[in-house]
Amino acid sequence: MSSELLEVDGLRRTFGDVVAVDGVSFTVPGGQMTGFVGGNGAGKTTTMRMIMGLLATHGGEVRWNGSPITTLDRRRIGYMPEERGLYPKQKVLDQLTYLGELSGMTAAAARASVMEHLERFGLEDRSTERVEKLSLGNQQRVQIIAALMTQPDALILDEPFSGLDPHAVDSMVDLLREHTSRGIPVLFSSHQLDLVERLCDRLVVLAKGRVVAAGSVGELRSAGPVRYRLTLGGDAGWLRDLAGIHVHDVDGSTALLEFTNEAARPALLTAAAERGDVLDFARQVPALSEIYREVTS
Amino acid sequence: MTGTAWMTVARREIITKLTDKTFLLSTFGLVAILAGVLGVQAFMANRATEYAVVTSSSAAHQMAELVKTGAEAEDDKLTVTLSEATDDTAAQTKVRDGDAVAWLHQGDDGWVLTGKDDVPGDLLTAATTVIRDETLTVNAAAANTSVEDLQRGSEVSTTLLDADADRAGVAKAVGFALAMLFYLASFTFGLALANSVVEEKASRIVEIITTKISVRELLAGKVMGNLALAFAQMALFVGVGLVGLSFTEYDRFLPMISGAVGWFVAFFVVGFGLLACLWAVAGALATRTEDVQSTSTPLTMLTVAVFFAAMLADGVIKVVLSFVPPFSAILMPMRVLEGSAPWWQALVALAILLVTAGLIVRGAARLYQRSLLQTQGRLSLRQAWSTPE
Numbered sequence: 001m002s003s004e005l006l007e008v009d010g011l012r013r014t015f016g017d018v019v020a021v022d023g024v025s026f027t028v029p030g031g032q033m034t035g036f037v038g039g040n041g042a043g044k045t046t047t048m049r050m051i052m053g054l055l056a057t058h059g060g061e062v063r064w065n066g067s068p069i070t071t072l073d074r075r076r077i078g079y080m081p082e083e084r085g086l087y088p089k090q091k092v093l094d095q096l097t098y099l100g101e102l103s104g105m106t107a108a109a110a111r112a113s114v115m116e117h118l119e120r121f122g123l124e125d126r127s128t129e130r131v132e133k134l135s136l137g138n139q140q141r142v143q144i145i146a147a148l149m150t151q152p153d154a155l156i157l158d159e160p161f162s163g164l165d166p167h168a169v170d171s172m173v174d175l176l177r178e179h180t181s182r183g184i185p186v187l188f189s190s191h192q193l194d195l196v197e198r199l200c201d202r203l204v205v206l207a208k209g210r211v212v213a214a215g216s217v218g219e220l221r222s223a224g225p226v227r228y229r230l231t232l233g234g235d236a237g238w239l240r241d242l243a244g245i246h247v248h249d250v251d252g253s254t255a256l257l258e259f260t261n262e263a264a265r266p267a268l269l270t271a272a273a274e275r276g277d278v279l280d281f282a283r284q285v286p287a288l289s290e291i292y293r294e295v296t297s
Numbered sequence: 298m299t300g301t302a303w304m305t306v307a308r309r310e311i312i313t314k315l316t317d318k319t320f321l322l323s324t325f326g327l328v329a330i331l332a333g334v335l336g337v338q339a340f341m342a343n344r345a346t347e348y349a350v351v352t353s354s355s356a357a358h359q360m361a362e363l364v365k366t367g368a369e370a371e372d373d374k375l376t377v378t379l380s381e382a383t384d385d386t387a388a389q390t391k392v393r394d395g396d397a398v399a400w401l402h403q404g405d406d407g408w409v410l411t412g413k414d415d416v417p418g419d420l421l422t423a424a425t426t427v428i429r430d431e432t433l434t435v436n437a438a439a440a441n442t443s444v445e446d447l448q449r450g451s452e453v454s455t456t457l458l459d460a461d462a463d464r465a466g467v468a469k470a471v472g473f474a475l476a477m478l479f480y481l482a483s484f485t486f487g488l489a490l491a492n493s494v495v496e497e498k499a500s501r502i503v504e505i506i507t508t509k510i511s512v513r514e515l516l517a518g519k520v521m522g523n524l525a526l527a528f529a530q531m532a533l534f535v536g537v538g539l540v541g542l543s544f545t546e547y548d549r550f551l552p553m554i555s556g557a558v559g560w561f562v563a564f565f566v567v568g569f570g571l572l573a574c575l576w577a578v579a580g581a582l583a584t585r586t587e588d589v590q591s592t593s594t595p596l597t598m599l600t601v602a603v604f605f606a607a608m609l610a611d612g613v614i615k616v617v618l619s620f621v622p623p624f625s626a627i628l629m630p631m632r633v634l635e636g637s638a639p640w641w642q643a644l645v646a647l648a649i650l651l652v653t654a655g656l657i658v659r660g661a662a663r664l665y666q667r668s669l670l671q672t673q674g675r676l677s678l679r680q681a682w683s684t685p686e
Contacts, residue, residue: 052508054670071511079508085501090313101305102509146505 004030005065006051006154006185012059013046020046022209023060028154028185028202033176035196036189037292038206044189045082047206048158051187052079064154075103078152082159082189084143088132092118092142095131096149103150110149117145120175136163144172148179155179157188161195173199197288207296220291227284230255230268233277242268256284302510306518307525310493314526323485324530328537335541347376348420351397353388360408361401363431368423375419407432465635467550468557472631475561476607478534479627482527482569483600487576490523491589494580494665503669512666520573527569532562557634560643564650568626571654572600574661581668582681603627620646622653 006028013021021043028034038044049055051062053074064073087095093114100110118124121141131139140163147155155176161169176199180186190196196203203220205213213220227248230236236255240247244264248256259265272278286294314320350365352358358381365377380397382388388400392413399420400411408428410416430444437444497503506515535558543551579593607627610618619628619638629646632638668681 049504052504054504054507075509077508079505081501081504083501083504085497085503085505087496087502088500098305098309099505099509102302102506 004153004183004185005063006069006187007063007066008047008051008060009063010060011047011050011057011062013043013050013055014058020209021050024206024209024211025060026204026211026214028187030154030183030185031180032201033180033186033188033199034202034204035200036187036204036206037191037193037196038189039296042206042296043209044206045158048079048156048187048189049081051156052077073153076150076153078147078150078155078157080143080147080155080157080160084139086131086139086143086146089130091128091130092123092134093127096142096145099146100149105150113149113151114145117149121145121171137165137168140164141168141172144175148175151182152179152184154184155186155188157186159190160188161190161192169195193289193292203288205292205295212295213291217288221285221288225258227256227258227286229280229282229284230257230272230278231280232272232275233279234275238275239268242271253279302514303518303521306510306515307522310519310522311526313493314489314522320485320489324533328533331534331537332541335538335545338546339541339544345374345376346417346419347378348399348417349378349380349397350420351380351382351388351391351400353382353385353400353402357401357403357408360428360431364401364424364427367427367430368420371423371426372419375423377420377423464550464553467547467554468631468635471550471554471557472607472627472634474538475558475630476604476627478531479565479568479607480600480604482531482565483572483576483603484597486523486527486569487572487596487600488589488593490519490573491576491580491583491593492586494519494577494669495583495586495589498581498583498669499585507669512669513662516574516577516662516665519577520570523573524566524570527573528562528566531565535561553636554634557630560633561630563647564626564630567647567650567654568623571623571626571650571657572596574654574658575599578661578664578668578681581665582678599623607631620649622650625650 007025008027009025011021011024012019024043024047026034036044036048046055050057051069053069053071062069064070090098093111096114097107097110100113101107105113115124115127118127121138123138123141126134126138131142134142140160144157144160147157160176161172164172176186176188188200197217200217202216203214204211215223230239231254234253236250236253239245239250239255239257242264244259244261245268246258246260248258250256259268269278269281350361352361358379361377361379365379368375368377380391382391382400385400385402388397388402389411391397392400392411395413398412399416401424402409402411408424410421410424433444433447437447497506503515539551539555539558542548542554575596576593579596580589582592583589603624603626606618606624610624610628615628615632616637618624619632619642625646629638629643633640633643664678664681
C-alpha cells in the first residue's frame, strides 16, 4: 500500500484587512480520514480552496509527498466544493462523463466509472435525467461521484455529508473507506462532530483562522487533563474543601473533578467512604464535542 | 490531456447548443425565411409565360409567325402559340372564351391586336417592334431605299457617368446582409456565451473544472466552440443566400459577391473571436444571470455601433473605420465588395484586426481568470484587472 502525504505549512490568506487563514499547518496522511472541523468563518473552506489552487496563498505552502504541490498533482485530487457545482440543465451521465474527460479519462472509461458509481448509489436509472430534476441528496451523490470517479490520489471534500440521511451517510462512508484503504489521504470538513468522531482517524480543529488542535482522535481525547466523575450517597458539596482536588462541577451527589496532586486520590476515597456510600468513581474521557468547545472557546 | 482539454470544452459547448431547441428553431427559421424570400425572387424571374394568338387570314398568320419568332428570340421566358380561325367572328369568339389572349388582324390603319379586356404589355411590345420593322422593310423596298438608310442618324444610345451605380447598389444590399449576419452572430452567440460563463460561475461548477484544467483552456474552449458554431451558422446562411441568388435575376453579381464573401469570412472569424472573448469577460464579471445585462452593456453598445457604422459611415470616415477594429470586421469586406478597397488594404486591416484580437484575448484571459472565482457580486473592469488571483 503506497502512502501519499498532503502537508499544509503555514498557510495564510487575507481578504482586504481580514485575515481569514493565519498560519495554518497540518498534515493529511495517506490511508486515513482527516476531519476538518471549525465554526462558520473559521477558515475551512478558504484553506481547502488554497489547497486546490482556487485561491492564491498569501504565505506558506502546500506540499504533496514532500514537494510543493503542482497543477498536475492537483489534477489528480478529487475535490468537492462546498457550494455544489453542477450544470443544472445537463444530464447526469453526460455531465459526469464530461468532468471525467476533463480529468484526462477517455469518454468510455469515464462513462463506465460513472455508471458503476451510479449503481452503488442506486441511481443508475436516473442517468439520463437532468441534474436539476434530482433531489438535493441525489445531487450531492452525483457531486461526490464527480470527485471519486477518477480514482484520485487524494480527496478534499468540503461538507460532503451535509444534507444526507443516515443511510446515505453510511454508504458514503463505506465508499470513502475504500479509497483510504488504497492509501490515499482524505480531508473532509464537517459541522457534525458526532459524525466526525465516528468516522475520522485524525482531526484538525480550526478557529478564527488558526489551528487550535490537531492529532488523532485518541490523542486529542487523552491530551487534556484527566477528569473523574464521583457519585456519592449524599450531597457532594464538601468535596470543594479538600486539598489537592479541583472540582469543576457539583450537581447534587455527583461531582466532576480533577486531581492537582495525585496523592489526593486515595485520601479522597477514604474521606468519601467515611462519610457514606460511594456509588460510582470513574475516569472521564471527554467527548469530542467537549474538546471542541474547550479548544474553540 | 492539456492539449485537448479545450477541445473537450469546445465539444460540450457545441453539443449543448445543437441540442437546444430554441437555437435550432431560430436557425432553421431564418434559413426558411431566407429561402422563401429568394424563392419568390427566383419564381418571379423564371416564370414562363405563354400567349395564344389567333389569326383569321393568311397575311395575319404570316405576320403572327414573325411576331412569334421575334418575341421568343427577345425573351426566352416567352412562348407564343398560334392558331387560325375560319373567320373574324370565330376568332373573336376564341378571344372572348379565353382560348386565345389576342386576335391579330389588319385594321384600316395598320395592324390590330384585339384582346378580351387587356392585351399583355410584353406581347404588345414584341408585336409592335416586329410589325414596325417588317412594315418598314416593305415600305423601304417600295420607296427604293433600305431601312438602314431611313434610320441613319436616328440612333439614340446612352453612356453612364456613374457606371458602377448598379454594383454599388448590390454592394450596399449584400453589405447590409453581411453586417446583419455579424450583428446577429455577435448577439446570439455572444450573449449565450456570457450566460454560459455566468452559469458555470453561479453553479460553482467552475471550481471543479478549474481544478482539472486551466482557466485559459476553459476560455479557449468556450470561445472556439462558439466560434465554430457561429461560423457554421453563418456559412449555412451565406450558402443558402448564394445558391438562392443564383436562381434570381441578380445571378450576374455572383462572382463579385463570392470574392468579397471570402474576405467577409476571414474578417468574421477574427472579429467574432475578438468579440467572443469580450462576451466571456462580461459573463465572468457577473455573478448571477441578472447581472449579465449590465456587465455586457458596453459590449452591446459596441456591437450596435459596429452595425450602424456599417450602415451609415461614408467617405473618409468609412475608409478610416475600415481599418479600426472591430469596425473593420464589417466595413473592410464591404469596401472590397464595392470595389473601393484594393486587396492590400484588406490585408492590412486584417492584420490590424488579428493583432488587436491577440491583445484582447490575452487581456480577456487575465480578466476572466481573475474574476471567475470571485463570487461576491458584480465586479468592475478595474477591480477585475487589479484583483489578486
